[in-house]
Amino acid sequence: MRILQKNHIVPSEITSHALYTRRREFLRLSAGIAIAGFLPEAQARLGPGKASVFSTTEAPTSLKNVTSYNNFYEFGTNKEDPAEYAHTLRVKPWTVSIEGLVKKPKTMGMEEILKLAPLEERIYRLRCVEGWSMVIPWLGFPLVSLLKQVEPLGSAKYVEFITAVQPDTMPGIRRGVLDWPYTEGLRLDEALHPLTIMAAGLYGDVLPNQNGAPLRLVVPWKYGFKSGKSIVKIRLTDSQPRTTWMKSAPSEYGFYSNVNPTVDHPRWSQATERRIGEFFKRKTLPFNGYADQVAQLYTGLDLRKYF
Amino acid sequence: MRPHGLKLNGLKLFVFTASLAPLGWYAWGIQTDNLGANPIEAVTRGLGTWALNFLLITLAATPLRHYAGWTWPLIVRRMLGLFAFFYASLHLTTYLWFDQFFDWLAIGKDIFKRPFITVGMTTFLLLIPLAATSNARAIRKLGGRRWQQLHRMVYLCGALAVLHYTWMVKADIRKPLIYWVILTALLSTRMVWQIRKAQCQQFRK
Numbered sequence: 001m002r003i004l005q006k007n008h009i010v011p012s013e014i015t016s017h018a019l020y021t022r023r024r025e026f027l028r029l030s031a032g033i034a035i036a037g038f039l040p041e042a043q044a045r046l047g048p049g050k051a052s053v054f055s056t057t058e059a060p061t062s063l064k065n066v067t068s069y070n071n072f073y074e075f076g077t078n079k080e081d082p083a084e085y086a087h088t089l090r091v092k093p094w095t096v097s098i099e100g101l102v103k104k105p106k107t108m109g110m111e112e113i114l115k116l117a118p119l120e121e122r123i124y125r126l127r128c129v130e131g132w133s134m135v136i137p138w139l140g141f142p143l144v145s146l147l148k149q150v151e152p153l154g155s156a157k158y159v160e161f162i163t164a165v166q167p168d169t170m171p172g173i174r175r176g177v178l179d180w181p182y183t184e185g186l187r188l189d190e191a192l193h194p195l196t197i198m199a200a201g202l203y204g205d206v207l208p209n210q211n212g213a214p215l216r217l218v219v220p221w222k223y224g225f226k227s228g229k230s231i232v233k234i235r236l237t238d239s240q241p242r243t244t245w246m247k248s249a250p251s252e253y254g255f256y257s258n259v260n261p262t263v264d265h266p267r268w269s270q271a272t273e274r275r276i277g278e279f280f281k282r283k284t285l286p287f288n289g290y291a292d293q294v295a296q297l298y299t300g301l302d303l304r305k306y307f
Numbered sequence: 308m309r310p311h312g313l314k315l316n317g318l319k320l321f322v323f324t325a326s327l328a329p330l331g332w333y334a335w336g337i338q339t340d341n342l343g344a345n346p347i348e349a350v351t352r353g354l355g356t357w358a359l360n361f362l363l364i365t366l367a368a369t370p371l372r373h374y375a376g377w378t379w380p381l382i383v384r385r386m387l388g389l390f391a392f393f394y395a396s397l398h399l400t401t402y403l404w405f406d407q408f409f410d411w412l413a414i415g416k417d418i419f420k421r422p423f424i425t426v427g428m429t430t431f432l433l434l435i436p437l438a439a440t441s442n443a444r445a446i447r448k449l450g451g452r453r454w455q456q457l458h459r460m461v462y463l464c465g466a467l468a469v470l471h472y473t474w475m476v477k478a479d480i481r482k483p484l485i486y487w488v489i490l491t492a493l494l495s496t497r498m499v500w501q502i503r504k505a506q507c508q509q510f511r512k
Contacts, residue, residue, distance in 0.1 A: 064344075069345060073478070073479075077479035130477075177478050178478055248478055249477075267421050267423055267474070268421065269413065269416070274348075276345060277344070281408065
């Protein structure tokens, strides 16, 4: 049985008279609020990106494995640590400053960066120096589009990538396992190579924090640690940057760190790798299978010496 | 006559079952795909960790009697030591099988080129005579004194096992450090006893 209640509230108490008389403005305002309410969801889906000729046709590693097996020492040294702790990372607002030997140093917000170039889906193999590998559908754009913005000077030979330090959100920073901030570097020609991308997403979504949100580097022919996560600063220099892992163990981690089955890590062979999700190991390919595209960058360079 | 026969068997049965729990954990983990993205790595490392754990637990039996007056760890010490060997064997098997797929050339290269593999292999080889002479017949055959001298090698095995673990780790050596602290504590208590014993003997002269 429906119980009829006397409505005590008069309409004028719900909508103020002033606003009531400005009906159009009110409607516009509420429409704006409604859209803003949907915005997080609209942003969560970045893809589908433009398909790329550089993508492999190999089967991608499951999203679960890609997001639960990570090296991100700022959040701990266990593979499960980043997935467990990285949710605290503050990714908004996010800016990336590009400086050093450039004509127009610049600090850009994420929104601005995402407008630089259409996002492409790049399905790349990723080979970790520890002997495992994955296939990851990144969403990103060539790093060159970003570097173009600042106009590198002729004297610039290297690019240094400096990643975020948030001591309050990153338990690993407080422990000092490595020399923070995590720093990596590329030669300028490597940075400008079309395979080198800045990734802002994977599997069509925004990048999960543990994978380096909101913006990370991806250099598919090098060991995974060369691709810095959660990048905040890019510096162009004329001398080779001292990278974090080189400082930690120079005999084990070289500047180039190209995937190379014939150059072992001092503690294990690099000849084979375990693709995550597979039982048998597979042979590691020179330059992680990207030799056709990148081998010419290293003609004349002794890759045993410059490992 | 052993008045506590039943109780002793109960203790042994309990320790035996508990010692199999880690193996059960990994077996169940594989069955249910619960070991993360790299289950083979998880199993290999887990079994190695448990070999080391059992080795240290075995080494703790004597100090526990000395300081806490517990005798029951001595009753199950041999079993615990054999479980250390059991888990070390499984750890080695996972390496030979799932890491190298019995590629003996690669395994040989690994052993000679990489100190942490060399040390791990050495540890295992040194554990074999200890496990083989863990029965009463071997003690009788070797004679108590020689048997004891041989089994002192377990201290070396402990140190080599922790070294093997330390060299495997990339940058974060907190966990290996914990093992070093425990091992040092266990070995230094023995050294203290030795020194005291020597002093007592000197005093008697």
